[in-house]
Amino acid sequence: MAQERKAHVVRSSQERRAEIVEAAFLCLQEYGYAKLTARKIAEHSNISLGHITYHFKDMKxxxxxxxxxxxxxxxxxxxxxxxxxxxxxxxxxxxFLGTGFSKAFLKRDYLRVRIDLWSAALAYDEIATVERELYESYRSQLSELLRNVAVDRQIGPDAVTPLADTIMATLDGLWLDWERRHDEAAIQNGLDGCIALVNATPPAR
Known part of the structure; x- marks a missing residue:
């Protein structure tokens, strides 16, 4: 009996792009952005080099x-x-603050990608633009949560921006401190410090 042929799966352009991005994410964990090439992505996946160059104009x-x-x-x-x-x-x-420092996001592979892409943002305007966009999105969510706390605690709305500034800077520092020391207690201390700062903000007069 003739062997059954495997059904040919036709993927949309969007699906192909998603596959390539996921493969690039895995390659970044191994090589870093400076050594990432389309050929390396192709070699470490089932995606042909032609598909990569067809679906993306360049590595940026x-x-x-x-x-x-x-x-x-x-x-x-x-x-x-x-x-x-x-x-x-x-x-x-x-x-909200704690999720980014859960075990899944403190793995060295994931953290290397985040830090590498921060570095890439210094070299490429296109990446800097999207980094800023994503930063503003995260900060916007944080500010909304802080506004909810302000209403609940009767804190003046003018406190939201200084709190957001301080917390965002603290979170960035905690990412880098983790890469240096891998100290879980220090991470928790930093997150607890953010909450303590919010709790210490006095109600509006």
Missing amino acids: EVLVETYRYASLTLFEATQRDLGRSSKSPIEQLRV
């Missing part, structure tokens, strides 16, 4: 979309955690 575009992919992974995890948490504004804030 691949890096931009990979940055979006890495950030989307964190965004989706955050939304899931928020959906499962208490609806208390301060607890929602605590969960």
Whole structure:
């Protein structure tokens, strides 16, 4: 009996782009952005070099979309955690801050990609633009949660921006400190410090 042929799967352009981005994400974990090439992505996946060059105009575009992919992974995890948490504004804030420092996002492979893409943003305007866009999106979510806490605690709205500035800077520092020391207690201290700062903000007069 003739062997059955495997069905030929026809993927859309969007699906192909997603496959390439996921493969690029894995390659970044191994090589870093400076050594990432279309050929390396092709070699470490079932994607042909022709598909990569057809769906992306250059490697900068691949890096931009990979940055979006890495950030989307964190965004989706955050939304899931928020959906499962208490609806208390301060607890929602605590969960929002904590998700980015859960074990899945403190793995060296994931962290290397994030830091590498931050570095790439210094070299390429296109990546810098999307990095800024993603930063503003994350900060916007943080500010909304802080506004909810402000209403709940009767804190003046003028406190939201200084709190957001301080917390965002703290989070960036915690990422880098983790890469240096891998100290879980230090991470928790930093996150607790952010919450303590919010709790210490006095009500509006």
